[in-house]
Amino acid sequence: MKDTVLEVTNLVTKFKSADGLLPAVRGASFSVKKGETLCIVGESGCGKSITALSIMGLLPSNGLITDGSITFNDQNLASMSPKEMQRLRGNDVSMIFQEPMTALNPVFTVGFQIREPLMIHQKLSKKKAHARGIELLKMVGIPSPAERMNQYPHELSGGMRQRVMIAIALSCNPSLLIADEPTTALDVTIQAQIIDLLNDLKEQLDMSMIMITHDMGVVAEIADRVIVMYAGEVIEEGRVEEIFENPQHPYTKGLLSSVPNVDDPDFDLKPIAGSMPMLNEQISGCRFHPRCPHAFDKCFHESPKTFSVTDKQHVRCWLQEEEVAQNGGRRASSL
Amino acid sequence: MAVDEQVLYSVKNVKKYYPVKGGMLQRVKSHVKAVDGITLDIYKGETLGVVGESGCGKSTLGRTILGLESLTEGELVFNGNNISNHSSRQLKPFKKEMQMIFQDPYASLNPKQRIGDALEEALIIHTNLSAPKRREKVIRLLNEVGLKEEHYDRYPHEFSGGQRQRIGIARAISINPSFIVCDEPVSALDVSVQAQVIKLLKDLQEKHGLTYLFVSHDLGVVRHLCNRVLVMYLGQMVELAPVDKLYENPTHPYTEALLSAIPRPAVGRKRERVRLTGDLPSPSNPPAGCPFHTRCPIAKDHCTTEKPAWRQIDEGHFIACHER
Ligand SMILES: Nc1ncnc2c1ncn2[C@@H]1O[C@H](COP(=O)(O)OP(=O)(O)OP(=O)(O)O)[C@@H](O)[C@H]1O
Ligand SMILES: Nc1ncnc2c1ncn2[C@@H]1O[C@H](COP(=O)(O)OP(=O)(O)OP(=O)(O)O)[C@@H](O)[C@H]1O
Ligand code: SF4
Ligand code: SF4
Ligand SMILES: [Mg+2]
Ligand SMILES: [Mg+2]
Numbered sequence: 001m002k003d004t005v006l007e008v009t010n011l012v013t014k015f016k017s018a019d020g021l022l023p024a025v026r027g028a029s030f031s032v033k034k035g036e037t038l039c040i041v042g043e044s045g046c047g048k049s050i051t052a053l054s055i056m057g058l059l060p061s062n063g064l065i066t067d068g069s070i071t072f073n074d075q076n077l078a079s080m081s082p083k084e085m086q087r088l089r090g091n092d093v094s095m096i097f098q099e100p101m102t103a104l105n106p107v108f109t110v111g112f113q114i115r116e117p118l119m120i121h122q123k124l125s126k127k128k129a130h131a132r133g134i135e136l137l138k139m140v141g142i143p144s145p146a147e148r149m150n151q152y153p154h155e156l157s158g159g160m161r162q163r164v165m166i167a168i169a170l171s172c173n174p175s176l177l178i179a180d181e182p183t184t185a186l187d188v189t190i191q192a193q194i195i196d197l198l199n200d201l202k203e204q205l206d207m208s209m210i211m212i213t214h215d216m217g218v219v220a221e222i223a224d225r226v227i228v229m230y231a232g233e234v235i236e237e238g239r240v241e242e243i244f245e246n247p248q249h250p251y252t253k254g255l256l257s258s259v260p261n262v263d264d265p266d267f268d269l270k271p272i273a274g275s276m277p278m279l280n281e282q283i284s285g286c287r288f289h290p291r292c293p294h295a296f297d298k299c300f301h302e303s304p305k306t307f308s309v310t311d312k313q314h315v316r317c318w319l320q321e322e323e324v325a326q327n328g329g330r331r332a333s334s335l
Numbered sequence: 336m337a338v339d340e341q342v343l344y345s346v347k348n349v350k351k352y353y354p355v356k357g358g359m360l361q362r363v364k365s366h367v368k369a370v371d372g373i374t375l376d377i378y379k380g381e382t383l384g385v386v387g388e389s390g391c392g393k394s395t396l397g398r399t400i401l402g403l404e405s406l407t408e409g410e411l412v413f414n415g416n417n418i419s420n421h422s423s424r425q426l427k428p429f430k431k432e433m434q435m436i437f438q439d440p441y442a443s444l445n446p447k448q449r450i451g452d453a454l455e456e457a458l459i460i461h462t463n464l465s466a467p468k469r470r471e472k473v474i475r476l477l478n479e480v481g482l483k484e485e486h487y488d489r490y491p492h493e494f495s496g497g498q499r500q501r502i503g504i505a506r507a508i509s510i511n512p513s514f515i516v517c518d519e520p521v522s523a524l525d526v527s528v529q530a531q532v533i534k535l536l537k538d539l540q541e542k543h544g545l546t547y548l549f550v551s552h553d554l555g556v557v558r559h560l561c562n563r564v565l566v567m568y569l570g571q572m573v574e575l576a577p578v579d580k581l582y583e584n585p586t587h588p589y590t591e592a593l594l595s596a597i598p599r600p601a602v603g604r605k606r607e608r609v610r611l612t613g614d615l616p617s618p619s620n621p622p623a624g625c626p627f628h629t630r631c632p633i634a635k636d637h638c639t640t641e642k643p644a645w646r647q648i649d650e651g652h653f654i655a656c657h658e659r
Contacts, residue, residue, distance in 0.1 A: 043525035158389075187615070188593060189611050196608070196610075214526065217598030219600070220599060220600050220602050244602045245602070254527060255526060256600065259555060259600055260533070260558060260560075261555060262554050262582065262599070267559060269530050269533060269559060271529075271531040271534060275495045275497055276525060
């Protein structure tokens with residue numbers, strides 16, 4: 001399809017460990033269209049960051065992609081040399097990392113860190129890069145941007161550091177921005193500012209975005225489409241309305257009823273039993289079955305297939321098969 | 336949750352300042368006013384939420400109330416006893432009544448100590464139970480927080496985050512306290528596990544008639560768990576109200592901004608957001624007048640010079656603002 005910017009097919013990423021090769025991402029497939037925001041949501045350790053780092057070619061040294069393909073604007077990223085990947089990262093794809101403090105270098109000024117990529121990738125002179133840097137800081141809403149250029153990261157607040165990260169990520173006019181939990185470490189009022197900023201910038205720049213988060217509230221604010229990951233697998237995918245209004249996978253439903261609703265004092269909190277499995281845990285059949293209230297025989301032995309609910313909503317759960325068998329009617333049961 | 340109006344703990348004009356040293360001689364140059372004049376009554380059986388941005392003094396307030404920090408100023412009256420100037424020996428019987436649950440229980444557990452032994456420690460200090468009786472009690476505690484007898488011999492690293500928080504809770508309730516400060520007890524947990532721990536805290540409160548001071552930056556969790564909520568800003572109180580009043584009728588401009596900033600997990604119901612500009616000012620150099628005036632969308636001239644008084648606007652509902 002022409003307007004598809006990124007297509008990830010059956011991605012498998014593994015880590016070398018004492019127990020051998022352990023998969024952190026197990027056959028993930030998804031795509032991102034031009035101008036679209038895709039959210040990847042799921043709990044700690046489900047493989048969100050590793051999926052993003054696989055796309056960026058920035059996996060930790062013990063990690064490797066063992067299967068699948070990643071196609072970005074018709075180029076196959078999985079077969080690119082490190083040098084080509086580096087060029088791509090400076091020009092077309094940018095990432096905002098999970099920890100803003102570690103992502104900015106404490107010994108260089110903000111100005112240095114924002115000029116550098118402009119001088120390397122866009123071949124701007126130092127003077128031009130400086131002027132452009134000030135423009136970028138202004139665009140992300142940093143007051144007195146010219147003065148900020150001379151400051152060091154520790155002199156800025158967390159929210160401001162995150163804005164600087166966004167400014168740097170946008171400096172190459174990327175067609176795809178990957179933001180890994182860009183607001184998780186921030187206070188809600190600052191988080192709201194950053195989300196508004198990202199939404200505004202995305203419109204202005206007609207950029208595609210992958211937003212990684214574990215916060216269903218953030219998903220609702222920013223996503224066009226959503227993929228839900230559990231233990232390395234994509235278990236549900238759909239338009240944001242479908243995920244919130246008609247979630248199908250027991251885990252998606254569980255996630256939604258585990259978050260207390262601020263607007264409803266009588267919200268019935270329903271936790272999911274158990275916790276996310278470790279990478280080295282062997283689980284047969286559906287990887288969610290030890291925690292699933294609906295698990296039945298088949299779930300223990302066979303890994304579920306992906307079933308389509310609509311043209312956009314896809315679910316990896318055996319309950320869907322039953323539903324199709326029962327003349328396609330929607331199951332009324334809830335968690 | 337039965338809350339009677341009996342005061343368990345009275346906190347009066349409590350201040351906690353930390354010195355900021357600087358210069359060649361490391362002289363005290365200024366102070367971080369982490370907690371700057373908090374006055375409130377905590378009722379028996381209630382859960383009082385404390386919310387506000389990072390650095391506003393929530394944890395310091397919790398620690399100060401528990402006597403873990405020296406008071407810079409103010410008075411603490413627990414169950415009618417003024418304990419503000421108690422020595423640590425005098426405090427011992429009161430410490431048994433007050434416990435704390437931390438955000439990261441791992442940091443407060445000794446990695447080389449079995450869970451069972453860690454849980455027995457408080458029993459050794461505060462009770463004279465025999466060794467077999469202690470073991471029995473610890474096993475009962477483990478069951479009570481949803482763990483098993485075989486966990487007695489395990490070490491901290493063998494537990495998941497949610498299980499470690501259960502251990503932290505078991506330890507806090509082991510000597511039958513009446514008052515527990517919960518400092519972000521679920522913030523580090525995955526949402527599915529967070530919901531399990533919230534349920535546990537609620538059940539234990541009901542069963543043992545506990546009073547909680549619940550520190551959190553998660554306003555959804557606070558609404559779900561608390562009876563009343565205190566909103567802090569730069570060490571000061573800006574609003575205090577019964578939970579429904581606060582969420583349905585937030586009155587201080589900061590509370591309003593805070594509540595409108597929460598991303599709602601529902602689509603299509605976009606709320607009008609109160610947009611704040613600017614960052615949180617430094618607590619070592621707080622603004623004069625109203626602490627919120629540098630970010631307040633409705634600040635007037637006098638807000639920059641005159642500190643707004645703390646006043647009641649409705650039953651149990653207090654704010655500090657000139658304009659509301
Ligand atoms: N360098 C590494 N070596 C071995 N395992 C790793 C490494 N990095 C990550 N993992 C494992 O891979 C899995 C996926 O990690 P990932 O960082 O993608 O999680 P995540 O979904 O981003 O979680 P979080 O919400 O906590 O950021 C986890 O189980 C993690 O422990
Ligand atoms: N021991 C200390 N010495 C000096 N300053 C301190 C100390 N403890 C806390 N502070 C300062 O006091 C202020 C309040 O800190 P506190 O930890 O109480 O905030 P908080 O509201 O709990 O924040 P968070 O939500 O990030 O946990 C901060 O500015 C902090 O840097
Ligand atoms: S496949 Fe079975 S175990 Fe897995 S989510 Fe569906 S019902 Fe639950
Ligand atoms: S006193 Fe003034 S600055 Fe403070 S909250 Fe009220 S209106 Fe805003
Ligand atoms: Mg991550
Ligand atoms: Mg704190």
